[in-house]
Amino acid sequence: MNKKYTVLVTDNNESFACYANENLLKGMTRLGHKGIPVGCRNGGCGVCKVQIKSGEYEAKIMSREHVSVAEESEGIALACRVFPKSDIELSVLGKMKQKDFFASIS
Amino acid sequence: MAITGVMRPGHVMLNVLDIDESVKHYCENMGLIETDRDKQGRVYLKCWDEHDWFSVVLQKNDSPGMDHMAFKVDTQESLLRLEANLKEFGCNVERVAAGELNHCGERVRFDSPTGHTFEIYVEKDVYGNGLPTTNPAPWPEGLKGMQAVRFDHCLLYGDDLDGSVKLFTEALEFDVAEQVVDGELQIAAFLSCSHKAHDIAFIRHEEKNKIHHASFMLNTWENVLRAADIISMKDIPLDIGPTRHGLTRGQTIYFFDPSGNRNEVFCEDSYRYPDSPVLTWTPDHLGQAIFYHSRELNDRFLNVVT
Numbered sequence: 092m093n094k095k096y097t098v099l100v101t102d103n104n105e106s107f108a109c110y111a112n113e114n115l116l117k118g119m120t121r122l123g124h125k126g127i128p129v130g131c132r133n134g135g136c137g138v139c140k141v142q143i144k145s146g147e148y149e150a151k152i153m154s155r156e157h158v159s160v161a162e163e164s165e166g167i168a169l170a171c172r173v174f175p176k177s178d179i180e181l182s183v184l185g186k187m188k189q190k191d192f193f194a195s196i197s
Numbered sequence: 198m199a200i201t202g203v204m205r206p207g208h209v210m211l212n213v214l215d216i217d218e219s220v221k222h223y224c225e226n227m228g229l230i231e232t233d234r235d236k237q238g239r240v241y242l243k244c245w246d247e248h249d250w251f252s253v254v255l256q257k258n259d260s261p262g263m264d265h266m267a268f269k270v271d272t273q274e275s276l277l278r279l280e281a282n283l284k285e286f287g288c289n290v291e292r293v294a295a296g297e298l299n300h301c302g303e304r305v306r307f308d309s310p311t312g313h314t315f316e317i318y319v320e321k322d323v324y325g326n327g328l329p330t331t332n333p334a335p336w337p338e339g340l341k342g343m344q345a346v347r348f349d350h351c352l353l354y355g356d357d358l359d360g361s362v363k364l365f366t367e368a369l370e371f372d373v374a375e376q377v378v379d380g381e382l383q384i385a386a387f388l389s390c391s392h393k394a395h396d397i398a399f400i401r402h403e404e405k406n407k408i409h410h411a412s413f414m415l416n417t418w419e420n421v422l423r424a425a426d427i428i429s430m431k432d433i434p435l436d437i438g439p440t441r442h443g444l445t446r447g448q449t450i451y452f453f454d455p456s457g458n459r460n461e462v463f464c465e466d467s468y469r470y471p472d473s474p475v476l477t478w479t480p481d482h483l484g485q486a487i488f489y490h491s492r493e494l495n496d497r498f499l500n501v502v503t
Contacts, residue, residue, distance in 0.1 A: 152214045
């Protein structure tokens with residue numbers, strides 16, 4: 092059975108539903124919720140890095156450049172690789188950089 | 198135009214988190230063809246309309262990105278001349294033995310000011326493009342997915358843009374075909390060694406040795422739209438497109454492979470010669486340069502790299 096869980100993003104207090112067979116980022120974007128930056132969505136770029144504060148989950152393989160073995164053991168993961176096994180509470184660590192191409196003009 | 202020296206991009210080696218998922222993506226979704234696997238587990242792929250044995254090598258690694266990009270050179274004499282240029286430029290240059298990559302001759306490997314690793318080589322075994330060389334049909338049967346025609350170029354991100362542009366123009370005889378310039382500062386350079394709008398491109402970025410995308414050519418805008426259908430059908434993460442770039446005029450779509458490496462498939466309706474003028478874009482037209490129709494910059498497209 093495809094269970095449905097609730098994910099709470101503590102940074103903006105937004106919560107969304109996430110099915111057991113989808114990753115947290117997919118759950119967030121499915122109905123247009125926001126809070127975690129959306130990058131490559133395949134575990135490589137690091138922008139969706141989160142700290143899982145509570146809840147059980149399984150994490151698929153992700154880039155070691157962005158999440159070290161030590162970090163992973165502390166509950167740090169890339170949201171696009173996390174599949175919930177219970178309700179989840181998380182805070183956002185990653186960010187989308189902003190390229191300032193107009194620095195010289197301003 | 199007689200091409201001497203570097204003829205074209207020869208191959209790119211990409212680091213991937215999972216080999217099986219990656220082979221499935223590049224072959225089933227994009228239409229590349231697996232042509233070999235070696236003892237180290239590296240997988241060799243080619244696009245259908247290429248004659249050489251491979252243009253993409255997938256290598257399992259802890260983090261994604263580009264291992265190196267290699268260019269094919271016309272003759273051994275040119276290789277020696279370019280090797281001497283690279284040494285004079287100040288690159289760390291080494292020779293990699295023939296056969297280190299299956300089906301590939303000796304490669305001259307060198308570093309660059311932006312931290313990327315490049316190679317040049319002369320010999321690669323011929324696999325064929327699936328058609329006879331006498332009275333060929335226009336395309337072979339059995340192609341899958343997007344049916345990528347050839348590996349076209351990479352766009353790379355690095356800090357010392359000026360240094361790598363100097364390397365490619367002075368040591369490797371490329372021309373700057375198109376650029377983004379902010380006053381005196383070159384932000385992006387699109388370099389060509391051929392008739393194409395670009396064979397390699399660099400964008401200024403604070404980190405070294407990053408890849409923005411590996412790009413594969415399609416023949417028509419309709420093929421690009423069909424690729425957009427496949428991206429949705431196969432639940433591939435879409436980045437931007439389908440749309441047109443102002444810069445290079447490319448009709449394009451971007452998406453991510455299973456490790457987060459960005460891919461592009463595109464078709465182009467521009468060409469250049471060595472005497473073509475350099476085209477320049479300014480920051481106030483950057484929206485249009487990248488997204489000719491919507492004209493809005495996109496943080497994910499600009500900043501997400503592997």
